[in-house]
Amino acid sequence: MFSYCSRMTHRSNQRLASLSGRGATINPDGRFEAGQRQAEDDGWGPPDDDAPALKTETFADTSRTIIARNTSPDIGFDRSINPYRGCEHGCIYCYARPSHNYLGLSSGQDFESKIFVKHDAANLLRQELARPGYRPAVLALGANTDPYQPIERRLRITRGILEVLLETRHPVTIVTKSAAIVRDIDLLERLAGMGLVHVDISITSLDAGLARRMEPRAPTPERRFDAIRLLRRAGVEVGVNMAPVIPGLNDHEIEAMVARAVAAGAGHVNHILVRLPHDVKELFEAWLETHFPDRAARVLSLIRQCRDGRLNDPDFKSRMRGSGPFAELIHRRFAVAIAKAGLTRRRYPDRVDLFRPPRLDGQMSLL
Structure with missing residues (x-):
């Protein structure tokens, strides 16, 4: 697969802001490539307004395993499944974007238009859960890219995974910014x-215009609140992720976000400070200059104040929270708003006593 990906053609590292429905405004070469290319306008190409629409392409991901393991001390699970590599939602701040570099692709518009699909995910999961040495623990669905991005409507990879987890009575937690999760209600x-499932709905802003710029192909904030209400009526434990909090862009919405989450029925609200690893920094800076040129310098300055003078901090102790007075102010505002609302802390489903390994011969167990 990797040799195939390395031969894929890249769009040039040029401004692509005129392409509607896409987040990144540039498409830089991956950090593992031998050389870097810079586009120059020779006057012969079409004007930006005539740029062709960037279509989404899908490719088969031929991974032989489906469960990814981690030893990160700052997250509450040690295993996860990502049905898709790349994400059509196009969130400009997405920390997963650099993962496309391992495929010989760009973390820019390649990430949101060239999607790799794990078609055999349900079968692979069944095989892994059937192994004699497997011990169940909460499994995170969509920890890297969204399991309910637009192509899930047609491919139903995530639904197939949930069917296996239901059959085996395996605990799962789901993170998504899509209202499409209600199709699997x-x-x-x-x-x-x-008691085997928990859902977090990510809502970055209450401002539909700002959300559309940051997350061009994700459902509107209002549709996500509707999804929370429907999930709660079905008895599903659900919370809100305000992720990321971007100083100077959406941090003024903290108290309002908590209030809206409570009104929709969310049991808790979490937050993560924006982090911009590798060339996500370059993508984010270019996006700011395109959409918010009047406040780009201010936003970047505030992020640096929360990241010890940098735009990213990979340290496990601070990568989610940041550091310094401004970051601490953000956390205190959340703490006060959450306490006033009487919300509880997020709890991952921890029941493993119901687990029953799947049968690989197609027969159901009598036990």
């Missing part, structure tokens, strides 16, 4: 009845 309701 029949499965989620049954998992919830056994």
Whole structure:
């Protein structure tokens, strides 16, 4: 697969802001490439307004395993599944973008238009859960890229995974910014009845215009609140992720976000400070200059104040929270708003006593 990907053609490292429905305004070469290219306008190409629409392409991901393991001390799970590599939502701040560099692709518009699909995800999961040495623990669905991005409507990879988890009575936590999760509410309701599922809906802003610029192909904030209400009616434990908090762009919405989350039925609200690893910094800076040129310098300055003078901090102790007075102010505002609302802390589903390994011969177990 990697040799194939390395031969894929890149769009030039040029401004592509005129392409509607896309987040990144540039498409830089990956950091593992032998050389870097810079586009120059020779006057013969079409004007930006005539740039062709960037179509989404899908490719088969031929991974032989489906469960990814981690030893990160700052997250509450040690295993996860990502049905897709790349994400069509196009969130400009996405920390997963640099993962496309391992495929010989750009973390810019390649990441949001060249999507790799794990078509055999359900079968691979069944095989891994059936191994004699497997010990169940909460499994995170969508920890890297969104399991309910637009192509899930047609491919139903995530639904197939949930069907296996329901069959085996395996605990799962789901993170998504898509209202499309309600299409699987029949499965989620049954998992919830056994205390086996928890959902976090990511909502970055209450401002639909700002959300559309940051997350061009994600559902509107209002549709995500509707999804929270529907999930709660079905008995599913659900919370809100205000992730990321971007100083100077959406931090003024903290108290309002908590209030809206409570009104929709969310049981808790989490937050993560924006982090910009590798060339996500370059993508984010270019995006700011395109959409918010009047405050770009201010936003970047505030982020640096929360990251010890940098735009990213990879340290496990501070990468989610940041450091310094401005970061501490953000955390205190959340703490006060959450306390006033009477919200509880997020709890991952921890029931493993119901787990039953799948049968690989197609027969159901009598036990």
